[in-house]
Amino acid sequence: MFLRSATRRNSVRQAAASDASHESFTRLRNLASRWRDGPAPLVFLLPPLLVATWFVPDYDLQRLAKFLIFAILAMGLDFLAGRGHLVSLGQAGFFAIGAYSFALLAGTCDGEPLLSLLLGMLVAGLIAGGFACLAGVPALRTRGVYFLMVTLALGQMVFYALHDIPLFGGSDGIFVCASPRAIEVLSLSGSRVYYLMTVASFGFAVLLFWCLRRSFFGTLLGASATAEVRLAALGYAVLPIRLAAFTLVGAVAGYAGALEAMRFRFVNPELATWHLSGLLLVMVILGGRNRLWGAVLGAALVIGLEDLLVYWFPDHWQIGIGVLAVVVALFLPNGVLFFARRLSFRRLGVWLVRQKESPLR
Amino acid sequence: MTLGTEFAGTEFASEVLPLRAEGLTRRFGRFTALRSVSVSLRQNEIHGLIGPNGAGKTTLLRLLGGQDQPERGGEIWLSGQRVTHRAAWKRARLGLGRSFQRARLFTDMTIADNLVLAIRGRSFARGGNYTSGGAQIRQAAERAMAEVSLAERSNELVRNLSHGERRLVELAMAFAGTADSESRVVLLDEPLAGLGAGETVQATEVIRRNKNGRAVLMIEHDLDAVFELADRITVLIAGEAVVEGTREEVLRDPRVRAAYLPAGGADR
Amino acid sequence: MSFEFLLLQVLNGLHHGLLLFLVAGGLSLIFGLLGVVNLAHGSFYMFGAWLAWWASGVFGSYWLALPVLLVLVALGAFGLERALFRYIYDKPHLVHVLLTYGLVLLLDEARSLLWDDDVHGLEAPPPFARSLELGEDLPDYPVWRLVVSGFCLLLALGLWWLSSRTRFGAAVRAGVERREMAEGLGIDTPRLFLLVFVLGATLAGLAGALATPIASVYPGLDAQVLILSFVVVVVGGIGSLSGAFFAALVIGVADTLARDLVPAFAGVAVYLLMFAALVWRPEGVLAKRN
Structure with a gap:
């Protein structure tokens, strides 16, 4: 209790008080920070997302769903990489494991369609989490x-x-073999049911990571990143903490994979490509590391930009993402969310000046 | 408390001594940092560890704390339990606390949170879990902060502290604990290095006050402080424990005078 | 599967491993010395390969193309180091990953814009454009492969000499061990970094160019080589040339044999090997202790 509240309340206040003398600025910053790290923005984000279900054309709903899925993935990666400094470039693997698990298993349960789909997603998450746990021990x-x-x-x-393994259908991938009734539900009135499921999943993911960040577990994960040796010397076993985080985030990625599998009712190995993992890192850093909403904002920016780029330069849209990644790495390493610790324009200035100096000082 | 060196090595002694290490050797490639060093700490005593730079003091502390492993042949007992190959966190749960030469703190947390983490970790030793004992831990944290005069700044981020203040937090973390979860063996790696005059007095006082009920091993370059605080002193030179004894015994030893004191000031 | 065939495959694996060493050795040194996670390292290999194919066509001769492409790759690496990499040396790994991931995309698109997204092949250059006939059941063995293997061995020897017998090598090793130490010794670290970066990139480019005459060039070459090199570095230990050398040979042979023995798990075998190695020794199987 003490630990939680103190961390949250004061990390902001102190950081602000140390360099800002304007009280109003400090207050604004506090407010921004509370919003940035709490679930409150959900209140404003969910209604338009829900309303969109009935007013947005099918194709755009698909893309919104894509954004939501990536937001879930990015939130998970941010918990690992931003909080725990465990920069994983393998999240796409768990994403794909979840997607394939769902594709293969969804058809085996022919009960109440919605329930069986939900069960499939949970099982997909469990399988991906299991793999993450297995792989996490050596990794x-x-x-x-x-x-x-x-x-x-x-x-x-x-x-x-x-x-390579024949069961998974090679580079062509496989279709999601859900029961006919489940398929029917998914395609009912366009993809609205599916879209609503995605929105709900997104909401739950926000709440989940909000709780994790505030929890003692989240604190320990952060502590293991800043001073691992010290944490061990205090009597905490670091590996189980990290393994739990890695497993949990792997499971969330698997769940997101199941959502992705439902989107086109089709999966292929491209889901596991490392470019996807890289893209997730771009989202995490662009939005702002170790911030609940940073990853969501990053996902929105990247997916939005990707849509525009694909529209403008259908053949070479990756150039834009590449430029974005380079620019963010050089000028915005702290992300764009609200008040980043150092303002970007100041950094730009510093960079321009520094070009004339030694690069190492 | 009448156990003398003649008992060291027997089962009886290993059960009673809070920490005992025998024949610790550590090689880095061809370089031998420690050569068969033995050391034992006693309850309610401060044991000073001195020696010139590169003598292997920090290496010894790392072996005792579990941050590093000794070569085959060395053994470490903590309150009678053999812990030679146990991980650092398991030793901590047996009541071993330590501070680091370069302050290793959770810089993006407040002072209070750093202490709470320290005390909570220690309380696992007595069957506590990740959430138990909130109120007591909080009180213990406040007590520990008051001891180093940082109570009013308890909600300051460690990132914003001066070097000296960080050292004091380190010290407080090494000693902090609730009544039933105190560290019993404390290893301090140059707790006074880089402190201002006032802070040095304060840190010295903290160490002295907390030695009761504990066994303390302290590396320190400030010989005045060591001679003032320590009940017994071990001198390490080039990886070997040259002499162990009281201040007078140490000062009498010709090897110590030759290797150490000319640099540190012969008039001490 | 006959014993001779297996032997032949081991030879192919060694060839594969030697080429891999040229990429992974540089990668390992860049990690060790500069502390930079360079995802774009595979892109130098890719450019080496595509330039070899393109320049051979333009100049009409592979031998003319080779020096030209090496200079081009070196210049490209020089430009990237000066323009981008030197600003991120002291940044966290996350930033390295981001920057070099961006570069991977940009370089891949550059390749796609300069040439195309098809698969191209190249004949082995004149004196070596032959194959040895080994027998009825066995495939012919291209001479070029032997030549490349021999050349790579010579290069590895050269690198060993460079790292253990020259001032430059001593400076690099000191820097890998402890960067402040190198600075304290009066080594001009920015220049050393630049040199090592360009050297590593050029070696990767060379590996791509040497591989082209038998393996064809195609998109996606970069990631394939990059990730295999990562496996080599993980197994061999960061910053160790000898570690990278032996790890590359092991990985090369394992990768090649797995393709014949367990085709369904061919892609996975190498990574399983890596995980086994990690369980055994997390700091790299061949890395020195401490």
Whole structure:
């Protein structure tokens, strides 16, 4: 209790008080921060998302769903990478495992359609979480750069497994074999039922990660990132903390994968491509690391930009994403959300000046 | 408390001594940082560990704290339990606390939260869990902060503290605990380094006050402080424990005078 | 599957591994010295390969194309280091990943704009455009492969000499061990970083160029090589050339054999090997302790 409240209330106040003398500015900043890290924006975000169900054409609903799915994925990755400094480049692997699990298993349950779909999603999440747990034990023995490379390899392993093992249909992928009644529900009145499920999942994910961030577990994960040796010297076993986070985020990615599988009722190995993992990192950093809404904002910006780019340059739209990644890395490493610790324009100025100086100082 | 060195090595001694280590060796490639060093700490005593730079003091502390593993042949007992190959967090749960030479704190948390984490971790030793004992832990944290005069700033982020203040937080974390979850063995790695004059007095006082009920091992470059605080002193030179004893015994030893004191000031 | 065939595949695997070493060795040094996670390292390989194919067509000779493409890759790496990389050395890994991921996309699009998205092949250059006939049951063995393997071995020897017998090598090793130490020794670290970066990139480009005459060029070459190199670095230990060398050989052979023995798990085998290695020794199987 003490720990939680103190962290939340004061991290903001103190950080602001130390450099800002304008009280109004401080107050604004506090307000911004509370909004940035709490679930309150859901109140404003959910109604338009829900209303959109009946007024937005089918095709755009699909794209909104895509944004929501990526927002869920990015929130998970941000919890790992932003809070726990576990920069994983293998999230696409768990995403794909979830999608394939759903595609293969959805048809085995022919009960109440909505319930069976939900069950399928949960099972997909569990399977992906199981894989994450299995892979996490060796992967989390490594640190920093090694972890990054190992998770990248992990994602690639999933890609090849899906690609090479005949059960998974090779590079063509497989169709989601849900029961006819479930398919019927999914395609009922366009893809509205599906879309509503995605919105609900998104809402739950926001609440889940909000709780995780406030929890003692979230605090420990953050502590393991800032001073791992110290945490161990205090009597906390670091590996289980990290493993729990990795497993949980893997499970969430798997759940998101099931949602993605339902979107086109079709899955292929491209879901596991490392470009997707990279794109997730772009979202996380662009929005603002270690912020509940940072990942969501990042997902919105990237998916929105991607849509525009695909529209403008259908063949070479990746250039835009590449430029975005480079620009963010150089000028906005703290993200764009609200009051980033250092303002971007000041950084731009510093960078321009620094070009004339030694790069290492 | 009449156990002498003649008992060291027997089962009886290992059961009673809070911390005992025998024959610790650590090599880094061809370089031997520690050569068969033995050390034992006693209840209610401060044990000073001195030696020139590169003598292996911090290496020894890392071995004792579980941050590093000794070569084969060395053994460490904590309150009679063999912990040579146990992870650092398991040793901490047996009541081992330590501070680090370069302050390793949770910089994006407040002072209060740092202490709460420290005390909560220690309370696992007595069957506590991640959420139990909130009120007591909170009180213990406040007590610990008051001890280093940081109580009013308890909600300051550690990131914003000066170097000296961070060292004081380190110290407070090493000692902090509720009545039933105190550290019993405390390893301090240069707790006074880089402190201002006032802070040095304060830190010295904290260490002295907290030695009761604990066994403390302290690395320190400030010889005045060591001679003032420590009940017993071990001198490490080039990876070997050259001499162990009281201040007088240490000062009498010719090897210590030759290797250490000319640099540190012969008149001490 | 006959024993001779297996032997042949081991030889192919060693060839594969030697090429991999040229990429992974540089990657490992760049990690070790500069501390930069360079996802774009595979892109240098890709450019080496595509430039080899393109320049051979333009100049009419692979041998003329080779020096030209090496200079081009080196210049490209030089430009990237000066313009981008040197600003992120002291930033967190997350930023490295972001920047180099962006570069991967940009370089891939650059390739696509400069050339196309098709698969292209290239004949082995004149004196080596032959194959050895090994027998009825066995496939012919291209001479080019032997030549490349031999050349890579020579290069590896050269790199070993460079790293253990020259001032440059000593500076690099000191920097890998501890960057402040290198700075304290009066080594001009920014220049050293630049040199190592360009050297690593050029080696990767060279590997791509050497591989082209037998393996064809196609899009997606970059990621394939990059991720295999990561596996090599994980197994071999960061910053260790000898670790990278032996790990590359092991991975090369394992990758090649898996394709024959367990086709369904061909892609997965290498990664399973890596995980086994991690369980065994998380700091890299071949890395020195401490």
